[in-house]
Amino acid sequence: MSVLALVLVAAIACLHxxxxxxxxxxxxxxxxxxxxxxxxxxxxxxxxxxxxxxxxNAFLAAGLIWSLLISDPVWAPRIALFFLACVAVAGIYGAATASRRILYVQAVPAIVAGVLILLT
Known part of the structure; x- marks a missing residue:
């Protein structure tokens, strides 16, 4: 994973x-x-x-932190993508049912991080 992707995953984990x-x-x-x-x-x-x-939210953070601790270069991004997808789905659902702001605070950063991981 790129350094930017790692930083975004860590930031999203901290947010959660x-x-x-x-x-x-x-x-x-x-x-x-x-x-x-x-x-x-x-x-x-x-x-x-x-x-x-x-x-x-603690489980989401734990999964993202776990992905940062995995040394296997194949599994680390896969685990990160799974938990980022969970965050994105939760953010999209929250935006649809509670507040549009959730889309920008949770879903968009998770999608951006996921795209960065897929591009590296």
Whole structure:
């Protein structure tokens, strides 16, 4: 993989670690400041749902980090592409169902990283 692809994979993994932390541990404290249009009284009842989503983001980050640690030059990009595809699909679905911003924050970077991997 190219250096740029590796950096993008690492950045996307870090983004998903942040999302994991936010959804699992800061949903009620920071959530109301970030999601201002979401009624404040719904953060506590949706804490478990957000934590579940955070766990999924942790799995995405773990897979991307794993791909960076694989020394086999054939398998590393394959694993990275799989997890980037998962991120892209989740981002596209999130953009269609929740917020268009998710497309640009999650899906587009994953697609760009995937294309870079395929070109090297």
């Amino acid at each position: 670690l942040y999302i994991c932390w936010f959804e699992m541990f800061a949903w009620e404290s920071r959530g109301p400041r970030i999601f201002r249009s979401f009624p404040k009284d719904l953060f506590a009842p949706t804490r478990t749902m957000a934590a579940n989503q955070g766990l999924y």
